Amino acid sequence: MTGRGKRRTSELWWTLVERQIRLRAKRTLFGALWPAFSPFLLLALYVFVFHSVFRVPVRRYPVYLFAGLLPWTFLAQTLAQGPTAISNDPDLVRRAPFRYEILPLSLVGVMAVYFIATLAMFVAYLAIQGELVWKMLLVLPLPVIALSLFIGGVVMILSIVDVYTRDVRLVLGNIITVWFFLVPIVYRPAMAKGAVRSLRRVDPMNMLVGVFRDVLYQGHLSRPLNTVLILGICAVFFAVCLAVFRHFAVNLPRDV
């Protein structure tokens, strides 16, 4: 792609991100604040269920839970809308030629804005409580970038699959729910045994939640090399998904 092409692509991406954020704010009282606050509502619910009722034995449980719930909410909210990222805008695809991956990636951009806003609120809370290890803020961009790349890859694939078959969007909610309980977000990793533990070894979300928890809850990296490794894995995953997307997107205006 030429320099002008790259500039056009990035401007279009940002314009679509801005458009979606503005659209979500229209005809609402609190506008774009809702998606940023929804993880706090989930936090309240899960703290009640797993801390007060089931008594999960974890010290500073709300902080432990939120450090895992925050990246998970970014993933779950984006994936829930991912399949329709292209199917909902067929006229846009038929109107002008552009890099079609911009459509799913602009959705990731929008959700990333909300995610970073919530993360900033959480970091501010930790700082006020005196529970923040300041030097860990230098590491924080690594899992944020890795998570965004991972979600970007998955959403690109979901959006292109949905153009050809709508089955994925119908079953995705169930998959996300099962996935949520496989990742140790509401419980300690040691509490799961057998097959679940084996499954977790190959689940990038398990690794990513672990890094977020290291940074925001533990205050130190339990495996520093893993943090760099997960960033590399997510970058490769994104590149592979982008190649697959572009391969199938050649006939998108014809097929959408």
Next chain:
Amino acid sequence: MANPIEVEHLWEGFRPRNKRGTIRRRGAWHWALTDITLSIEAGETFGVLGPNGAGKTTLLRSLAGVLRPTRGRVETIGRVASLIDLGAGVSRDLTGHENLLIGGVLLGLSRAEVRAKYDDIVAFSGIDPAVLSKPTHTYSQGMALRIAVGVVLYSDPAVLLVDEILAAADERFRARCIRRIDELRTNGTAVVLVSHDLALIETVATRAGVLHKGQFRHVDTAVETVAQYREWAKTAPADAVRPRGGWRRQVR
């Protein structure tokens, strides 16, 4: 110098779909365009005539670069701006100003370029700038159309593709659009104009072609082509765009 539009043996096909709308691996393709060869010079206006389903919009989409040729070659030089599906990307909840910016960026303009042309576009659309800060759903369809058309006509295109869009505009705005298109053409823009308005093609186009069942049946001067098309329309069979297998099979 090469012409801004060069088309060689262009075929555009669509894969078959089943009743649920999903694409089938097997089955006959629907060929919207078959073996089109066309060359349009800078500063030329080429009119395209033809019945519904003849492949006119598919031809424009191919020239716009939206559809890749299934076979053959399409080459355009410079920025291509198209007045096809102007509603795409327009969000009724956004303001006219916000939609104007998105429309411009979609056309390939930078945000700075859109801002630089903002006053010209607004003046051309004839809409009060204060109204543009209100949501688009508070405007009539015609006003929304004016903004979209203004963005396209002020994007400095080397190639301009117009698809029957002016039919929805009122007489004054239509005249303004035709004047602007003529200005662009004088400055070297190659224009392709699809219309059922034969008088418009006769007055605006230099050359024209009749597209029927995906093929150019007649290409000549606009006046000659319109005359031929009028004759053809009188004698054309009623099933000119009849689907494969006939209407009865489709209904069943």
